[in-house]
Amino acid sequence: MIQDQYLDTYEQGLTEHLLRMLSDMKLLNRQLLTSQDLSEKWNQMAPAYVADGVKEIAKYPTVSLGWAMYLGMAVANYWDKDWETYGSMPQLYEYIRDKRGFDYMDEYIRETVLELKGEEFDRMEQVVQDCAQQVLSKIRHEQIEPQSPMAFYVYARSIKVLFHMGAAVELKRMGYKMEKM
Numbered sequence: 001m002i003q004d005q006y007l008d009t010y011e012q013g014l015t016e017h018l019l020r021m022l023s024d025m026k027l028l029n030r031q032l033l034t035s036q037d038l039s040e041k042w043n044q045m046a047p048a049y050v051a052d053g054v055k056e057i058a059k060y061p062t063v064s065l066g067w068a069m070y071l072g073m074a075v076a077n078y079w080d081k082d083w084e085t086y087g088s089m090p091q092l093y094e095y096i097r098d099k100r101g102f103d104y105m106d107e108y109i110r111e112t113v114l115e116l117k118g119e120e121f122d123r124m125e126q127v128v129q130d131c132a133q134q135v136l137s138k139i140r141h142e143q144i145e146p147q148s149p150m151a152f153y154v155y156a157r158s159i160k161v162l163f164h165m166g167a168a169v170e171l172k173r174m175g176y177k178m179e180k181m
Contacts, residue, residue, distance in 0.1 A: 003150070011157045014138055018131055018165050025127065033171040034164055037087060041075055042163050045093035050156060052102045057155065063103075066132030068159035070109045071096065072166025073124075077113050079167075080174050114170070127169070135162060 015032065022028040049068060056064040074096055078086035089095055100108045106125070110116045116124055135158050144151045 003153070007153055007157055010142065010154060011161060014135065014158060014161045015164075017138070018134065018161065021131065021134060022127075022165060022169060027127065027169050028165075028172055029177070031168075031177075032164060033168040033176055035079065037079055037083060038072070038075055038164070038167050041079075041087065041092065042072075042160060044090070045071070045075075046156070046160065048091070048093045049159065052097065053159060054152075054155070056102070061136050062129060062132035063106075064155075065135050065158060065162055066128045067102070067105050069128045069131055069162040069166035069169075070106050072163035072168075073170040074109045074113045074166075075163075076167040076170035077174070080171075080176075128166075131162060131165060 019028060019030055019032060023030045049071065053064040053067070071093065075086075075092065078092070086092055096109065096113070097105050099105075099112070106128070110121050110124055114124070139154055139158060142154060144154055
């Protein structure tokens with residue numbers, strides 16, 4: 001119970017921090033754009049992503065974290081373009097990852113899925129790197145014992161937040177916005 005409260009508070013604080021950061025960069029408007037479809041797809045993809053990501057966390061922690069943000073961007077893009085096809089794929093994460101492998105998933109997403117070029121391509125790389133570094137700093141600030149169950153849960157919550165931030169950035173880039181009804 002206390003663990004759940006701690007993790008919920010951590011996730012909320014991380015979400016608010018990244019929302020401010022990405023809004024200051026003019027990539028969001030202090031709103032987390034999302035949809036139920038994207039949340040459900042994350043829940044479906046998370047176990048496979050975690051299996052790949054935890055292998056990288058010791059040597060390449062920002063990659064392990066940041067690639068979740070790229071994945072959110074890709075899924076949001078697919079949601080807009082052809083969700084009937086991509087949303088029904090039971091292994092969408094593996095489909096994306098296997099195009100070039102986990103190590104080059106970032107480049108595949110930026111080049112092929114998002115179709116970024118030149119300055120936009122480089123800027124998005126820097127944005128994801130900055131976000132991943134911020135998350136890594138937050139995780140380290142929590143002073144959780146490495147390789148403990150709590151470290152795993154904090155990692156899982158962190159990549160979930162990064163996935164949703166990536167999705168929100170891509171939705172905004174494609175022109176979506178939230179309006180009061």
